[in-house]
Amino acid sequence: MTDLDSLIEGRGRSIATQGAAPTVAAVLAGLAVLILVTGMLDTGLSVYAMNLIGQAATFGLLAIALDLIWGFGGILSLGHGLYFAIGGYLIAMHMVKVAFQVTGTPPDFMLFMGWTDLPFYYAFMENFFYVALVIVLFTGVVAFVFGLISFRSKVTGVYFAIITQALVYVAMLLFFRNDTGFGGNNGMTGFVELLGASLSDRNTVAVLCAISILVVALALFGLNMLVRSRFGHMLVAIRDDEARLRFLGYETIWVKMLAWCLSGVLAAIAGALYVPQVGIINPRVLSPELSVEIAVWVAIGGRGTLVGAFLGAIVITALKFLLTAYVPELWPFILSALVVAVVVFLPNGFYDLFEVLRRGARRFKGAKTVEAGE
Amino acid sequence: MKIHSHHFSCMSRGHASYLTRLFVTLTIGLVPLSGNAGAPEPVPGYERAAVVSALCSGKTKQMTAGINDILTAVSNKAEDSGWAATIISALGHKKLRCSKKTGLALLESGDAYQDPSTLSAVTLDGKAPPAPFVNLRVRANLDVADSLLSLIRDPVGDGAEAAVVVLEKQFDNVHVPLLTLALARITDPDLKARLQVVKALKSLRAPDMDERLAAIAAVAENPTERNRTALVTLRQDAAYVAEDPRLAKALDSAISEIDTWIQVGHVGSVLFSGLSYASILFMASLGLAVIFGLMGVINLAQGEFIMIGSYTTYLVQEFLRHAAPGLLDWYLLIAIPFAFIATALVGMVVEATVIRHLYRRPLMTLLATWAISLFLINLVRVAFGTQNLEFIVPSFLEGGTRVTADFFITWSRLFAIVFSGAVLVLSWLLLNKTRLGLYIRAVTENRDMAGCVGVSARRVDLVSFGIGSGLAGLAGLVLTPIYNVNPNMGTNFIVDSFMVVVLGGVGNLAGTVISALGIGQINIFIEPLYGAVAAKIIVLLMIIVFIQFRPEGIFAVKGRK
Numbered sequence: 001m002t003d004l005d006s007l008i009e010g011r012g013r014s015i016a017t018q019g020a021a022p023t024v025a026a027v028l029a030g031l032a033v034l035i036l037v038t039g040m041l042d043t044g045l046s047v048y049a050m051n052l053i054g055q056a057a058t059f060g061l062l063a064i065a066l067d068l069i070w071g072f073g074g075i076l077s078l079g080h081g082l083y084f085a086i087g088g089y090l091i092a093m094h095m096v097k098v099a100f101q102v103t104g105t106p107p108d109f110m111l112f113m114g115w116t117d118l119p120f121y122y123a124f125m126e127n128f129f130y131v132a133l134v135i136v137l138f139t140g141v142v143a144f145v146f147g148l149i150s151f152r153s154k155v156t157g158v159y160f161a162i163i164t165q166a167l168v169y170v171a172m173l174l175f176f177r178n179d180t181g182f183g184g185n186n187g188m189t190g191f192v193e194l195l196g197a198s199l200s201d202r203n204t205v206a207v208l209c210a211i212s213i214l215v216v217a218l219a220l221f222g223l224n225m226l227v228r229s230r231f232g233h234m235l236v237a238i239r240d241d242e243a244r245l246r247f248l249g250y251e252t253i254w255v256k257m258l259a260w261c262l263s264g265v266l267a268a269i270a271g272a273l274y275v276p277q278v279g280i281i282n283p284r285v286l287s288p289e290l291s292v293e294i295a296v297w298v299a300i301g302g303r304g305t306l307v308g309a310f311l312g313a314i315v316i317t318a319l320k321f322l323l324t325a326y327v328p329e330l331w332p333f334i335l336s337a338l339v340v341a342v343v344v345f346l347p348n349g350f351y352d353l354f355e356v357l358r359r360g361a362r363r364f365k366g367a368k369t370v371e372a373g374e
Numbered sequence: 375m376k377i378h379s380h381h382f383s384c385m386s387r388g389h390a391s392y393l394t395r396l397f398v399t400l401t402i403g404l405v406p407l408s409g410n411a412g413a414p415e416p417v418p419g420y421e422r423a424a425v426v427s428a429l430c431s432g433k434t435k436q437m438t439a440g441i442n443d444i445l446t447a448v449s450n451k452a453e454d455s456g457w458a459a460t461i462i463s464a465l466g467h468k469k470l471r472c473s474k475k476t477g478l479a480l481l482e483s484g485d486a487y488q489d490p491s492t493l494s495a496v497t498l499d500g501k502a503p504p505a506p507f508v509n510l511r512v513r514a515n516l517d518v519a520d521s522l523l524s525l526i527r528d529p530v531g532d533g534a535e536a537a538v539v540v541l542e543k544q545f546d547n548v549h550v551p552l553l554t555l556a557l558a559r560i561t562d563p564d565l566k567a568r569l570q571v572v573k574a575l576k577s578l579r580a581p582d583m584d585e586r587l588a589a590i591a592a593v594a595e596n597p598t599e600r601n602r603t604a605l606v607t608l609r610q611d612a613a614y615v616a617e618d619p620r621l622a623k624a625l626d627s628a629i630s631e632i633d634t635w636i637q638v639g640h641v642g643s644v645l646f647s648g649l650s651y652a653s654i655l656f657m658a659s660l661g662l663a664v665i666f667g668l669m670g671v672i673n674l675a676q677g678e679f680i681m682i683g684s685y686t687t688y689l690v691q692e693f694l695r696h697a698a699p700g701l702l703d704w705y706l707l708i709a710i711p712f713a714f715i716a717t718a719l720v721g722m723v724v725e726a727t728v729i730r731h732l733y734r735r736p737l738m739t740l741l742a743t744w745a746i747s748l749f750l751i752n753l754v755r756v757a758f759g760t761q762n763l764e765f766i767v768p769s770f771l772e773g774g775t776r777v778t779a780d781f782f783i784t785w786s787r788l789f790a791i792v793f794s795g796a797v798l799v800l801s802w803l804l805l806n807k808t809r810l811g812l813y814i815r816a817v818t819e820n821r822d823m824a825g826c827v828g829v830s831a832r833r834v835d836l837v838s839f840g841i842g843s844g845l846a847g848l849a850g851l852v853l854t855p856i857y858n859v860n861p862n863m864g865t866n867f868i869v870d871s872f873m874v875v876v877l878g879g880v881g882n883l884a885g886t887v888i889s890a891l892g893i894g895q896i897n898i899f900i901e902p903l904y905g906a907v908a909a910k911i912i913v914l915l916m917i918i919v920f921i922q923f924r925p926e927g928i929f930a931v932k933g934r935k
Contacts (some may be wrong), residue, residue, distance in 0.1 A: 070737075076737045076740065078740065149918055149922065150918075152922070153921055153922045153923075155921055157670075157736060157737065158666070158670065158671075158672045158736050158737065158740065159876060159921075161672075161737065161740055162672055162740075162872045162875075162876065163876065163914075163917075163918065163921075165869070165872070166869050166872060166873060166914050166917075167914065169869050169910075170907075170910050170911050170914050173906070173907040173910055173911075174907055174911065176907075177907060288865075288869075292674075292740075292741070292744045295740075295741055296741060296744075296745075299738070299741050329752075329756065332748050332749070332751070332752040333749060333752060333753075335745070335748065336745035336746065336748045336749035336752075337745075337749075338745075339741055339742065339744070339745035340728055340742055340745050340746070343728075343732065343738045343741055343742045343745070344728060344731045344732070344742070347735065347738070
């Protein structure tokens, strides 16, 4: 352990002993309780606002999931939209199946195909716990297979990133087809209820929003513990010099695999929380643009910080929401300028700004930070 | 060459139908099926007035026979082809007016009227009679007659090819003696060959068995779907096959011969379009591969550099349209330096302002170049709009040539292939025969060591990035006649280009060429079988499997990193 720690020291950003993550997680948990209580008591935020906050929270979770493998493991995925979409489509299938059992007619997109019954893979989908299990297991298996193939042949860095992007692109093309049973181009929409609760009901919205925030808080807290454990140190060591670690006799592939699969499952959970709140899922969540945007959140917020990634997602989503409402044609220019500026001048995102400020405050102690490696 | 100039401008109805019936009986026996067009013998019973009244009848059988009579007379040099063309065209364009009551026939010519037989002016009191109804069957005969006459009258003119196309479609209605005459007059070897096929198709039902067998053999030499259908129809016609035992055998071998050639043509056309896609892919990914080998940077904006090349080409076209319309036809060639330089400049600016700072953080360059691509797409969208640009197809790239069956080589695709071949040769020379190429290879193999012996790696980076971007611009130029050009076009190419780089490895031409060819061909080959989505999935799966065995690509450059 001491050997490993000394190995990590001096290369890249060492993991701070005291992070902001527990504090932020606690604040978020408090916020979740507040929203739950005010939501139930019919005071506080509007349904619309709670819905937006809930969606933003799922994006935050998505960003944290990517930060685990990119910020700590040094593995950039430009295809995390794939896992997000798997979670989203699976929960949508659950809601479609329940609606089918109640009404007896398949959704419109299947009627257009001339189908009178749901395809076989909708079997047991009416059972929420089965679906929850499938979300975790299926995503885990997909991530496991892809991770094993890539990591076993030592595909890393830019190669890995563009292959993940190609994968999500191909998945998008596949889901654009109408004969897959997932609604094709238009996707699936018109969801009415989840677990017997009406999705338009104020209480349901409040609960979904609170659960989303709670899950993010849990993920922040849990992952913060994880990256501080021996496993986390291994992960950071892999990021900084995998060849050296291997030379020292460590089996790196299973550390990467675990982080990769965990990240995929978290992204899928984010998708499963997102879809009931936004009320639609279509192949556009599989577009390479969305997947790159996830990486942009993390890059802007700061890699390897968890809290930074979360804040990056929230800030960029909020900015996008506001700016596309007022100056829609300007948003792409602002986003691209922001990305280039952050990438060139703030290698660790806006987290660097805090670092700069903190450095100013502790100037006398001569504390210095080192730019993180990839 | 007017021989007959009788005119029966007024005739009783009964008289006309009697005459018509008379000459129908006469001519049916007389239509010569062998093509002796030489002898100028007058056709007994042929009279213009009688023919005109047949055309006026409005009955399919009589009108068809009338048209046939005119053509027979023309082929026997017993009728002026000019008059024949006039009357045929008049019938087709509803300029021939016939009164059923009085039997009066008139030829409308501008505001005036003529006698159809003599073409002498006629004054008309009152309303002109209606034009006879031309049904679809008669229309087909009219078109064929029109085309044949125009071929006879002007065998070298611009209308010749259009006429041949009509005859190819309507070979069943072709008048053989006149076709023989046209064959003798036409000079263009290509059109002549096509007319011979038309004649062979028509001769498939000739009464003489040897002529039929010869026709079958002649048709088999032209493997098209239409010819195959004609032969298969005959093969399935039990009565036809029963007429001679040799027919079935000849047809079977002819059909199998056509099948072979159609398959060859199909394979050829798949290979050809795969080759043209691969050549564009090659130009797009060569720059990507060189830059990746050099700096470890994947340029996600490469697709947008392709777009810049296309838009520069468009600007050159529009500039020439206004400034020098005479040169407009050559815009594609004139635009070559502009497309290259404009894209190269954009690339160099991107390198100098953004990429340079991310030298040790290749993953960040992915995000930075993604942002640049987002910026470029939206810039072009604001400046030009989202619609597809309209490009003129230069006259030297219009059309193509048929190799066999349905295998067409279109000049615009051939241009892309030849152009990328030239780019390949130039790139090879640049990389292997120039000092810059030496530097590029040196920095690719070992950046630090190259720096030690005095190579300015940063300058090599800049220039290579410029050249790589310029190549993408050239890809954008050659695809303008083939693909749609709009702000989002880059995204269609970028994933395939990545795959080329992953498969081909970095920093060497052979790998890029082979993997571009492979991916281009696989895409085009699988698309018609299982669809475009399946093609992309299969390519991706193959690459994922492939990198299990050769993670560095087909030809890994042996370097010390």
